[in-house]
Amino acid sequence: MWSPILLLAVLCDVKAALFYDSYQGVPIDVSEVKRRDKSNTTFWCVNEIQPCDPLEGRRVDGSCNNLKYPSRGASHTPFTRILPPIYDKDFEPKKAASGNELPLPRSLRTRLISVGKVPGQRYTQLAIHAFTFLSADVVSLHDTVNYILWRPYCCTPKGKTDSVCVPNKIPEDDPVHRFSGIRCLNMTRPESFQSIGCLPKDTTPERIVSSTPLLDLSTIYGNFMKNLQEKGRTFQGGLLRYEVEEGRIWPPSTKTKANICLLNQPNEKRCHDMPEDGGNTLAAINLMAVWFWRNHNFIAGELAKVNPCWDDQKLFDTARDINIALFLQINYYELLPIFLGYDNLVQDGVITPSGGFRDIYNENVQPQLSLEYPFALRWLHTVQEGSLKMYDQEGNYLKQFPIVNLTLRTGYLAVDNNIDYITQGSFRQGSANIDYIADPDITEQGLGPHQRVSDVMTNDMAKNRYFGFQPYVKYREACFGKPVRSFNDLYYFIDPERVEVLREMYEKVEDIDLLAGIWVERPISGGFVPSTFYCLVIDQLRRNVVSDRHWYERPNRPNAFTIYQLAEIRNYTIARLLCDVGDTVTRIQPRAFLKAGIYNQIDSCFNIPSIQYLAWKDLTCDQPPYWFHSQ
Numbered sequence: 001m002w003s004p005i006l007l008l009a010v011l012c013d014v015k016a017a018l019f020y021d022s023y024q025g026v027p028i029d030v031s032e033v034k035r036r037d038k039s040n041t042t043f044w045c046v047n048e049i050q051p052c053d054p055l056e057g058r059r060v061d062g063s064c065n066n067l068k069y070p071s072r073g074a075s076h077t078p079f080t081r082i083l084p085p086i087y088d089k090d091f092e093p094k095k096a097a098s099g100n101e102l103p104l105p106r107s108l109r110t111r112l113i114s115v116g117k118v119p120g121q122r123y124t125q126l127a128i129h130a131f132t133f134l135s136a137d138v139v140s141l142h143d144t145v146n147y148i149l150w151r152p153y154c155c156t157p158k159g160k161t162d163s164v165c166v167p168n169k170i171p172e173d174d175p176v177h178r179f180s181g182i183r184c185l186n187m188t189r190p191e192s193f194q195s196i197g198c199l200p201k202d203t204t205p206e207r208i209v210s211s212t213p214l215l216d217l218s219t220i221y222g223n224f225m226k227n228l229q230e231k232g233r234t235f236q237g238g239l240l241r242y243e244v245e246e247g248r249i250w251p252p253s254t255k256t257k258a259n260i261c262l263l264n265q266p267n268e269k270r271c272h273d274m275p276e277d278g279g280n281t282l283a284a285i286n287l288m289a290v291w292f293w294r295n296h297n298f299i300a301g302e303l304a305k306v307n308p309c310w311d312d313q314k315l316f317d318t319a320r321d322i323n324i325a326l327f328l329q330i331n332y333y334e335l336l337p338i339f340l341g342y343d344n345l346v347q348d349g350v351i352t353p354s355g356g357f358r359d360i361y362n363e364n365v366q367p368q369l370s371l372e373y374p375f376a377l378r379w380l381h382t383v384q385e386g387s388l389k390m391y392d393q394e395g396n397y398l399k400q401f402p403i404v405n406l407t408l409r410t411g412y413l414a415v416d417n418n419i420d421y422i423t424q425g426s427f428r429q430g431s432a433n434i435d436y437i438a439d440p441d442i443t444e445q446g447l448g449p450h451q452r453v454s455d456v457m458t459n460d461m462a463k464n465r466y467f468g469f470q471p472y473v474k475y476r477e478a479c480f481g482k483p484v485r486s487f488n489d490l491y492y493f494i495d496p497e498r499v500e501v502l503r504e505m506y507e508k509v510e511d512i513d514l515l516a517g518i519w520v521e522r523p524i525s526g527g528f529v530p531s532t533f534y535c536l537v538i539d540q541l542r543r544n545v546v547s548d549r550h551w552y553e554r555p556n557r558p559n560a561f562t563i564y565q566l567a568e569i570r571n572y573t574i575a576r577l578l579c580d581v582g583d584t585v586t587r588i589q590p591r592a593f594l595k596a597g598i599y600n601q602i603d604s605c606f607n608i609p610s611i612q613y614l615a616w617k618d619l620t621c622d623q624p625p626y627w628f629h630s631q
């Protein structure tokens with residue numbers, strides 16, 4: 001209910017913040033907020049939102065994106081689902097149709113996915129870095145921190161007494177661990193509105209994460225205005241804070257002792273102090289975050305040259321808006337098409353082939369993520385190459401390092417010229433092949449030295465069940481219309497040798513886990529990804545465009561680009577980003593997500609299209625400023 005005071009405030013148009021229930025998305029009154037304060041759940045369960053202004057640009061905290069539902073789009077708001085969840089009693093993972101237990105996640109992983117290193121010849125590591133960074137925008141890592149730091153005991157007897165611990169069993173006949181004797185992989189239940197205390201425990205678990213659901217460079221600008229103002233901005237020239245060390249530009253480094261870069265070695269000091277800690281997590285995210293951080297300042301500098309009369313705020317806002325647009329452009333028009341198929345994406349309305357503006361905004365679709373989307377992206381773990389290869393500027397191979405050992409170890413980038421060599425390597429080294437084979441580091445050492453053993457893909461499979469996803473065949477039917485009634489029906493989209501393993505592992509076709517099906521499917525025609533992966537991912541890619549009022553291709557959003565500005569944005573590539581802000585990059589192939597080759601030759605940065613910032617020229621700057629004569 002609305003309190004009389006709040007109602008009065010609204011009626012009188014007093015610009016006071018409003019409180020919303022983070023799950024329900026409805027306004028709540030002050031007494032409800034007080035109740036939340038008492039139980040210390042305000043941070044997660046309440047969104048405090050300044051009144052919306054329809055002419056305001058994209059907010060850092062994601063609020064007011066949808067003017068009808070102001071809190072949607074902010075952090076700590078719920079996911080939507082493509083299919084409703086299904087659980088056993090007490091919201092435990094569902095069993096097989098017969099009532100028996102489903103096969104162990106680790107058994108499925110070892111039977112369905114082989115382990116080895118097969119260098120791919122199509123994509124570069126850069127493509128996988130970009131995918132990792134794309135998912136980092138909309139997820140949070142607290143589930144992993146939970147079992148590494150907060151509940152380090154899930155595989156010990158104490159773990160049996162904590163219902164949050166749900167470790168994964170390693171069977172006796174495991175191909176690797178029959179020798180090691182290790183029988184347990186740490187894991188905790190995913191955090192939910194229930195576990196965090198916003199909703200009663202006896203209701204269907206609803207996942208909660210800390211990032212904002214839309215693609216808005218959360219890794220760079222954070223999820224809260226306060227953090228951006230305090231940690232991010234210089235308040236001069238529209239710039240983000242930065243430091244220069246040995247001629248390289250870095251985000252500012254933390255001054256606090258409680259350092260998230262736990263694995264920095266004694267000679268490695270650097271750890272970013274950014275509005276969110278995401279920029280210090282996985283190596284791929286660290287690297288991309290450094291680039292997009294620098295890119296903001298690069299853009300602000302170019303804008304300042306063109307528009308000397310712009311003040312800090314105008315430069316900052318415009319640079320941020322362009323930086324986000326370039327990030328979206330690279331993802332939608334360069335990265336995703338080479339995996340999902342350009343024609344497929346055009347046909348399914350994810351991208352437009354015609355250039356110019358595009359407006360498919362619908363305010364009835366709320367800015368939300370489907371729970372299936374970030375989950376499906378986990379399939380990419382099979383394409384992750386474990387070794388980060390480093391090269392010099394001429395393309396000579398120098399050395400390699402296990403990428404999993406760089407988690408929470410930002411400092412490695414800043415010693416021994418490593419960031420130069422890793423940057424060069426990112427567009428020279430191939431990703432792992434798209435096949436049914438995963439890198440041994442991903443399947444045994446996924447969290448590097450943070451855990452004795454960690455099989456990222458077993459964890460993915462176990463999460464499949466804790467998220468309560470319906471069986472694979474239900475998704476197959478929802479995506480493609482045709483029911484799947486028997487194992488024989490699977491031959492249409494899964495190779496016979498893999499159907500045979502599925503028959504061995506599962507009693508009935510309707511028992512197959514969603515992820516198990518995605519792991520073994522053949523690629524979609526015209527693309528290189530499993531067909532159900534494609535379906536679940538494009539559903540969200542389209543929703544992003546439809547539900548984001550500030551989507552960069554729209555002509556009538558607040559501060560929209562002109563058609564000339566948009567044409568400049570559309571010319572942008574990941575190669576240009578590296579030419580502008582990548583260390584030692586003076587030559588690169590034009591399509592840098594793909595390996596260099598005869599049709600994609602490494603070329604001088606002079607020949608890689610760049611953005612003409614003159615398109616942002618503000619003619620009013622040419623007027624002599626009012627103080628001109630008095631100076």
Ligand SMILES: *[C@@H]1O[C@H](CO)[C@@H](O)[C@H](O)[C@H]1NC(C)=O
Binds near residue numbers: 040041043
């Ligand atoms: C209250 O919640 C915050 C955020 O979840 C947490 O950091 C803090 O430790 C909690 N305080 C108490 C007294 O439980």
Ligand SMILES: *[C@@H]1O[C@H](CO)[C@@H](O)[C@H](O)[C@H]1NC(C)=O
Binds near residue numbers: 402445448451
């Ligand atoms: C990576 O970490 C593992 C422990 O998880 C360790 O055994 C190995 O030596 C490390 N590799 C390097 C090159 O530091």
Ligand SMILES: *[C@@H]1O[C@H](CO)[C@@H](O)[C@H](O)[C@H]1NC(C)=O
Binds near residue numbers: 148152
């Ligand atoms: C479980 O987590 C703890 C704490 O992070 C860690 O010390 C231990 O090695 C982990 N167990 C395994 C099997 O990885």
Ligand SMILES: *[C@@H]1O[C@H](CO)[C@@H](O)[C@H](O)[C@H]1NC(C)=O
Binds near residue numbers: 567568571612
């Ligand atoms: C895009 O790049 C090409 C190649 O450099 C250039 O010819 C063209 O003018 C650019 N388009 C815009 C709108 O800047």
